[in-house]
Amino acid sequence: MKTSIACALMIGAFGVAAALAQDATAPTQSSPAKAKAAETDPLKGAFSGNLGAPTTGPITTEIYSNEAFFDSEKYIGIFSGRVIVKDPRFNIQADKLTIYLSKGEARGLERAVAEGNVGVIREAPGEQGAPPSRSVGRADIAVYTAKDGNVELKGTPRLQSGMNTHIATSPDTVMLVNQNGQLTTRGPSRTEIRQEPKAEQPKP
Numbered sequence: 001m002k003t004s005i006a007c008a009l010m011i012g013a014f015g016v017a018a019a020l021a022q023d024a025t026a027p028t029q030s031s032p033a034k035a036k037a038a039e040t041d042p043l044k045g046a047f048s049g050n051l052g053a054p055t056t057g058p059i060t061t062e063i064y065s066n067e068a069f070f071d072s073e074k075y076i077g078i079f080s081g082r083v084i085v086k087d088p089r090f091n092i093q094a095d096k097l098t099i100y101l102s103k104g105e106a107r108g109l110e111r112a113v114a115e116g117n118v119g120v121i122r123e124a125p126g127e128q129g130a131p132p133s134r135s136v137g138r139a140d141i142a143v144y145t146a147k148d149g150n151v152e153l154k155g156t157p158r159l160q161s162g163m164n165t166h167i168a169t170s171p172d173t174v175m176l177v178n179q180n181g182q183l184t185t186r187g188p189s190r191t192e193i194r195q196e197p198k199a200e201q202p203k204p
Contacts, residue, residue, distance in 0.1 A: 061109055062086040063097065075101040083114070089179070090144060090151060093119040112144040120151055122177055133181055135161045149179030159183060163194040 066081025077099045085092040095116030102110040114120070120137040140155025153159070153175040158167045161181075166189060168175065173187030 059088060059108075063099070065097070075103050077101070085112070085114075089122075089149060091121045092142065092144075093117070094142070109146050111146065114142040114144075116140070118142045118153075120153070120177075122151060122179075122181060133161060135159055135177060135181055135183075137175070137177065139175075151177045153177070163196070165192045165194075166190075167192070 062085070063077075063079055064082075064084040064086075065079035067079070069078045071077075079097040079099075080095065083092070083094045083097045085094075085097060092112070092114050094114035096114070098113045098115075099109060100111040100113075102108055118137075118139050118141060120139075120142050122135050122137075123132045137151070137153050137157060137159045139153035139157035141153070143152040143154070144150070145152075156168050156171045157173065157175045158165065159175055159177065160166075166175070166183065166185065168185075169188040169190050173185065173189055175189075176184045176186075178184075
């Protein structure tokens, strides 16, 4: 029977060992709506909702998976099987996810590494009242660093923003998306810029 595990990581405000032990022994069941979304298209299920919500208060990261392993001594969690991550700052789908938690007083998410059929969505706030811009990335590996909010895509990554697509042409190419939605690419790539045809003006 498939088990959905929701691991709530309250950044800066929880005891890591106790939280991991509770989640490992008593996983919570997902709602029917979430379970249905995961069974159909994980991307649609993961990448809907209030992505890009304000993050001035405590941040909750929800992780859904078929299996989970926690090591409270090493401060890591390993999730596998249809992994979906929901976070106000990003959403991720992958075959496997390893999270690393900080060991200091401000215990929370330090780094996350997603592997296998990775899909990532980031939203950057719009400028001068414009709607947020959404970027969808796909790669073999994605690494999120909480300190700077960067997402690094590896393994022939590709990134789509609106109608434009940025595609790696080498498996060694690395793409870095910062928390403002700015992209830096190291290695060979191809960029496709598409424009809708202008509507014809009615003839007099």
